[in-house]
């Protein structure tokens with residue numbers, strides 16, 4: 001494991017949120033937001049309205065820019081998110097999750113809780129000097145971002161099947177180039 005368990009889960013959920021913006025887009029309706037929140041087991045208060053949905057989409061854009069930004073800019077944005085949402089780290093445990101950090105209160109808006117969870121995970125990445133693990137899929141027709149949690153930082157493709165797709169493409173290219 002490269003980071004603490006809760007950090008790795010947060011990074012994975014942040015990647016999943018950012019990648020809903022890319023094909024196949026799967027955060028285009030409030031119903032799809034419900035599915036996302038359920039899949040990633042978000043607890044806490046919800047309003048289930050358009051305002052909440054739009055806040056999540058705005059956060060998604062912001063996180064995507066942060067993911068690929070130079071380190072100085074990333075740091076500024078992480079600090080801004082923590083400050084804007086008045087983050088206050090507290091150890092909690094609930095359900096099947098043992099002690100981990102929450103830095104927001106359950107009654108804060110969903111997008112703020114998502115923002116702070118992403119920011120707290122990025123704090124770990126930045127202070128471990130591991131920001132090169134934040135990257136983008138190397139397939140030329142794929143815009144997905146990824147978090148490289150491989151020991152030797154060798155991951156190039158996202159989870160959306162790009163590894164297999166690029167391998168098949170390379171294989172076909174070799175066969176036709178006789």
Ligand SMILES: [Zn+2]
Nearest residue numbers: 094097100102
């Ligand atoms: Zn929790």
Ligand SMILES: [Zn+2]
Nearest residue numbers: 137142158162
């Ligand atoms: Zn990809």
